Amino acid sequence: MPTIKALPFDFRFEPASTALIVIDMQRDFIEPGGFGETLGNDVSRVSVIVPDVKRLIEGCRREGLTVIHTMECHRPDLSDLPDAKRNRGNPTLRIGDAGPMGRILIAGEAGTEIVTELAPLPGEIVIEKPGKGAFYATGLSQVLAERGITHLIFAGVTTEVCVQTTMREANDRGFNCLLVEEATASYFPEFKQAALEMIRAQGGIVGWTAHLADFLEGVN
Numbered sequence: 001m002p003t004i005k006a007l008p009f010d011f012r013f014e015p016a017s018t019a020l021i022v023i024d025m026q027r028d029f030i031e032p033g034g035f036g037e038t039l040g041n042d043v044s045r046v047s048v049i050v051p052d053v054k055r056l057i058e059g060c061r062r063e064g065l066t067v068i069h070t071m072e073c074h075r076p077d078l079s080d081l082p083d084a085k086r087n088r089g090n091p092t093l094r095i096g097d098a099g100p101m102g103r104i105l106i107a108g109e110a111g112t113e114i115v116t117e118l119a120p121l122p123g124e125i126v127i128e129k130p131g132k133g134a135f136y137a138t139g140l141s142q143v144l145a146e147r148g149i150t151h152l153i154f155a156g157v158t159t160e161v162c163v164q165t166t167m168r169e170a171n172d173r174g175f176n177c178l179l180v181e182e183a184t185a186s187y188f189p190e191f192k193q194a195a196l197e198m199i200r201a202q203g204g205i206v207g208w209t210a211h212l213a214d215f216l217e218g219v220n
């Protein structure tokens, strides 16, 4: 059984009952002109992790883990977009508005796609989610139950928003969750650091964290 050097203590899992969940590595969050930038963020803070996320995905594929990708997006008619989400704050473009990569955060638009380097392979699961957490209003629970998944490895953006929300949802549903530090990022480095510490504090109150090198060494 692979054993990963992690915090607050070692993480052990069976590859057959473990899934990698890559959260929202979409052009809308990672490239200029998308949702992340409309909110006033510097996207270079998150684009830097793409090579490490790729190494993590490839390592998990090699070891036979289930690989799941999520995409934050909404229906073209905005019927799954609460006013509270659309109208929050003062972005340069709102969800559903036309931007340089198509309509912001709308399913099927170019900006909503996962970045080319991390594109899902045929047969990998892609979960479209209208919320920050990947369990809310999606089929994720069923997908995991059908495959007998008990352990989840997390990567993606942003650490303290969609990644942490999903990890907390998963933890409450009884999954053992580990977040790979170099494979997640925030527009606010201090929020990433705080989220990592919150997750592993109090004996792993939300789950575990590990460095990519330790994960890749332990998984083989």
Ligand code: TIU
Residues within 6 Å of the ligand: 023, 024, 029, 036, 039, 072, 132, 157, 158, 159, 161, 162, 163, 187
């Ligand atoms: N704004 C921000 O930090 N994140 C999001 O809106 N979505 C995700 O984290 N995917």
